[in-house]
Amino acid sequence: MGEQQEREPGGRHQATPEPTVTLSPSAELPAMGEDELDLLRQTGRSWAEALRDRRNVLTTLPLDPGLGRYRSPPTPTRFGRFAPVEMFRVAEPGEPDELVATGPSGEAESLPGRMLARIRRTILGPPLTSAAVVHERMRKLVALPVLSSDLLSSVAYGPEAMLTVLALAGSSALVLSLPIGAVLVVLMIVVGISYRQTIPAYPHGAGSYIVAGDNLGRRVGLAAAAGLIIDYILTVSVSVAAGVHAVTSALPGLMPWTVPFGLLAIAVLLAGNLRGVRTSGNIFAAPTYLFIVAIAVLVTVGLVRAASRGFTPIPPEPVAATRSTGLLLVLLAFSSGATSMTGIEAVSNAVPAFRAPEWRNGRTTLTWMISLLVVMFVGLMLLIHFDGVTPRADQTLLSQLAHRTFPTGPWYVLIQAATALILLFAANTAFNDLPRLLFFMARDGYVPRRFLHMGDRLAFNNGLMALAVAAAVILVAFRGHTESLIPLFAVGVFLAFTLSQAGMVVHWLRKRGPHWRKRLTLNAAGTLLSGVVLLTAAITKFTEGAWVVVIAVPLLILVALRVRRHYDMVRVQLTPHPSRLNVARPVNPPSVAETSRRATGPEKAEHRPDSGEEEGPQTGEEPETEESPQEIWHLVVVPVERLNLAALRALAYAVSIGQPVLAVHISPSEDEAARFCQQWDAWGDHVRLELIVSPYRAIVAPLACYLEALHALRPDVTLTVILPEIVVRRRWHQVLHSNVPRHLRRALRQLPGIVVTTVPIHIPHAGVQRTK
Known part of the structure; x- marks a missing residue:
């Protein structure tokens, strides 16, 4: 996932007492400055030029990303790594339009995993939001x-x-x-x-x-x-x-x-x-x-x-x-x-x-x-x-x-x-x-x-x-x-x-x-x-x-x-700028009719998310029988931590596939979710976004459970998950970056109907100039 923005030390303190800085989980995803938001706005205009009138095609999804039609949580498949816990709740009237991960993180299905989880809970106590x-x-x-x-x-x-x-x-x-x-x-x-x-x-x-x-x-x-x-x-x-x-x-x-x-x-x-x-x-x-x-x-x-x-x-x-x-x-x-x-x-x-x-x-x-x-x-x-x-x-x-x-x-x-x-x-x-x-x-x-x-x-x-x-x-x-x-x-x-x-x-x-x-x-x-x-x-x-x-x-x-x-160096490399983005050419996704046909499926018109009918979780196991291109319907999902160049490249790659695209952001708090929405609005909201607030600060488990829930909602839809990942040249630099992409790939590998693709962002050695 993308890296956070740097903060410059110095010049923050006054001679008289100020409000104390809260050491909060949101510090991992600091707010963008006005200069960065301006760059996002310029980048968004480049995207608007490239997409033109095809935005509706990209945002017409074959399923409901808000899981709002569920009255009970989806039942994980036998490949699932997490026990059937109620992982999400739908926002109540008056609340922000987002999902909330109600479970701490999900628990392992195996007996050793459950024993370790109980020992951890006994020693450390229940998680705090x-x-x-x-x-x-x-x-x-x-x-x-x-x-x-x-x-x-x-x-x-x-x-x-x-x-x-x-x-x-x-x-x-x-x-x-x-x-x-x-x-x-x-x-x-x-x-x-x-x-x-x-x-x-x-x-x-x-x-x-x-x-x-x-x-x-x-x-x-x-x-x-x-x-x-x-x-x-x-x-x-x-x-x-x-x-x-x-x-x-x-x-x-x-x-x-x-x-x-x-x-x-x-x-x-x-x-x-x-x-x-x-x-x-x-x-x-x-x-x-x-x-x-x-x-x-x-x-x-x-x-x-x-x-x-x-x-x-x-x-x-x-x-x-x-x-x-x-x-x-x-x-x-x-x-x-x-x-x-x-x-x-x-x-x-x-x-x-x-x-x-x-x-x-x-x-x-x-x-x-x-x-x-x-x-x-x-x-x-x-x-x-x-x-x-x-x-x-x-x-x-x-x-x-x-x-x-x-x-x-x-x-x-x-x-x-x-x-x-x-x-x-x-x-x-x-x-x-x-x-x-x-x-x-x-x-x-x-x-x-x-x-x-x-x-x-x-x-x-x-x-x-x-x-x-x-x-x-x-x-x-x-x-x-x-x-x-x-x-x-x-x-x-x-x-x-x-x-x-x-x-x-x-x-x-x-x-x-x-x-x-x-x-x-x-x-x-x-x-x-x-x-x-x-x-x-x-x-x-x-x-x-x-x-x-x-x-x-x-x-x-x-x-x-x-x-x-x-x-x-990473901050410079990941700062978005229109001159660095090759999105000036118009993209050519499938036609609206083709997207609508794939959204419903040739024999599944009764499952359209906008039909108004009640739909529950899919149960049982269906064999993976997609053996020809005509049998595969796509939804491209891009987890986005921060709208930097890594995320924008992953989104650009997703859009270039020409299938409906859904961006997913996991936030540790409501405040950070609001800050991310500010970034998203500055960019231009070119694809659908689903916000998931994870009050227990877990990322991998809520995201894996969410993708599993999407697949349970429409088992006939193949989810292509595109992960932006920082690739460094020196081995010791690896400890400076998040392991979330690797852990997420390991978790999603066990789930049927989900394809994982990595979009690498290569960081050169110090002193190596980027070729524009």
Whole structure:
């Protein structure tokens, strides 16, 4: 089927909050611009010249394309792949004149197929219609734990990462943890306030990518996106690895099962998020609140006990020094401790997931998150200092603090369980944000457009599965060792932070709204502090693994630019233009009398669709006996996704056959159907069009069932289905385009009386000019 139109990034945002962009299924088929509609009008005039007075011949169909004469659904033949579900309903009076696919997608007839469908339904839940996207939003009390789980859980390993570096200089260097922690608190507040300013200025989500791209250029925006992609993938790996480590700290016998447990946790997170935003939020909210309560109890009891001894610190255990204390060591400890801020950008990336008003609810939630982070981080740092705990290989700092604070009773187990749960489910933040980032990048043409597609539960299934697979590969490669992953983690996180804050500095310089100098100063401070962490982490941890990120970011940018280059070429090749269409010659379809004879058949006059008689579905099986040209009556059907050059060529080929032609458009929503009608009207409505609204976003199953219904209505009519298909020269380009034509051919191959023809549209290599 044809490709969607490109959208240019940049210049879309205002200084004041705008209506938030809805991440809807209709994004796969964006509206045409006025220039494109003008081209369609010119093309339509060329078609009118070519067809002249023969339009009635082409539009006189041998059957009713609206299936309006059915009182019950057609019975599939034994060749059918779909069970007899009621797939369509006819529009009621006052509704648009279109069919609506009432079944989710159709179910397989085989026993294994039905079993798989039931398992899928049990795990994921029933499918949601496209109209439900406005209800799949999170309220603040659900969004807080879902989006803050990554941020708040980082206090379980951020302070430990900082102390592990300081311990290299011996026990005496651990006293530096408090002043370094104080600087980190300042960084948290500055960056948090900066993102508070970003939310109303850019309420569309995907914050760092959009902000950097709009203000610093598309390559800088792609660098921020690359940092976010690495951030989210490593968030899953680090969080799951840390969660499993918390479990094995309490139960050392489970240490050999670290990697299998981590993979199981990723699978559970994937399944939960495939159920949709609202459902996954309700599932994964409890662990975050449990962790907040557990840390609050731990810090409160620990500080009360420290107060009972006059806040006198307990001397830490002696640690042998392997490095001298210096500026480089302090900077390294600072950058390691800064991992306590990972996830602070989550709200700005997920603003569309909030209930209206989205930007205001998002900003409020971010304020709560920053406040909780600062309180928890300060409390834990003070408790670590007063209790004199030091990093150990066999036990986490939180486990040591819990042991000392609660030597008996159930509280130690509760704290460890809460820590393990939030670390495991902290990855849920990445599962919420990365698919949305990929959605925006796909909309701009930098990643495959299949990341625009919403699954049965209105989740971005392709983005979720890509994240799960990438995180699982990294987890296995590093054998679940958190310490090996953190050096990679910090660079990607603070690259996005730095570019986002720098973009906001340019934004205020351009917009200069109320209090813009104060806002610019805050963002400049955030840029400076985040940049220090980024450079320190990249330099000091380069040999420890950060080199992977330093190399990966430019590679991701290069790949994104190559993908965009290909989509730009496809857009140019598929843009309709009269000079490219060879339709100036008049077409010569059969005469009206011949078409009427074929529409009724020599002995089937009683089945004319306009005769007013009731006609039900054809039952039973009739042998395929068409052995001569006189026994074949045609209807040419052209599925049209978008009126671009691919669709117009398929329609031109269909018209050239000289038989009645029916165009069919499958739309995921009423809004998109209305947009397509605008394109069709601009072109000129030269052939009959049937609109089918597929509220569950399926394409292949509704179209196959519709064609089967047409064949059941008139088994004596041969349906010739003409599919436009993009043909690319490079193998890797295939993943950038839809597989719908191939899947549709496979589905229709099983149906009798249906012939499938492909009209290929060849896309040349970059730099190859089209021959006009």
